[in-house]
Amino acid sequence: MSKAIERLHVSPRMSQIVIVNGFVYLAGQVPDVVNASVSEQTYDILNRIDALLADAGVDKTYLVSATIWLTDPKHFAAFNAVWEAWIPEGQPPTRACVQSQLMKPGCDVEIAVIALADSRS
Amino acid sequence: MSKAIERLHVSPRMSQIVIVNGFVYLAGQVPDVVNASVSEQTYDILNRIDALLADAGVDKTYLVSATIWLTDPKHFAAFNAVWEAWIPEGQPPTRACVQSQLMKPGCDVEIAVIALADSRS
């Protein structure tokens, strides 16, 4: 059953990576560093996404779509500065960025992305 | 036009199921039971998702991705207990879980999932 689905970094709660039908889905990523600045939290998350994309055999030039949650609209500018520096030139995903409280205490940023899978995989 | 899209349980507002390009998309599911415990609400939603996946010809082992909204982070533990008992061993989807108020009064949990479609369909 469902042999066409590859799951990586699997816990009882979620897979961090699911590869299926030519797409890579990542779980919503939150920072390891908490009670840090929004810039530091964003760097940390984007590093995690880089590492997970590498585990899936791709990189940030394969990004298709991102959903971003910030705990407060006041974090928008600090978030965007780090985000835009990270985006490969001319190759940003679509994105939606909205406000939500997050489940992990002390975190202000969460990002979930979808990427294109490597065509050889 | 768009003949490649199969829509099931269609109302003027939304389709509960859309099957396209090898994926099954389900609408965000809220519980029928309101003003119930978070555990009861979560059971109810997961039963609805099981039924909708069956209507789409698949089951929870085909899950790719889940987006979960809770009205309050305090519901996280109760939600996760029911969620983890429901997830088939070793086959969880990716997920993102954030806080939002919900549109249906008295509801504390909403879940939207994407699954792999059956390859024969």
Next chain:
Amino acid sequence: MSKAIERLHVSPRMSQIVIVNGFVYLAGQVPDVVNASVSEQTYDILNRIDALLADAGVDKTYLVSATIWLTDPKHFAAFNAVWEAWIPEGQPPTRACVQSQLMKPGCDVEIAVIALADSRS
């Protein structure tokens, strides 16, 4: 690298359109008109979505899935009235509609959609 991804309306922050693997992803759309009624904001967003889908070579009959954020559940009825008038008969996407504050001041509605790409593209 990632040549299979077509990106349209690209800024340093995001692509408004990404076409990949037979799907069209649109960025979360907010209204140009701010401090307007929820009905006016919704019309404006749906017009933007119509225009972006046309740029991607499809139309609203190709919609697969929609995620909708409202700043307050009290906007739900006004939003739905405009939404349901816009949906092509019998061809609605799946949807999830939840509450979030939005990043653009004076906006009460944001919508992100996924559509089927035209099979000839």
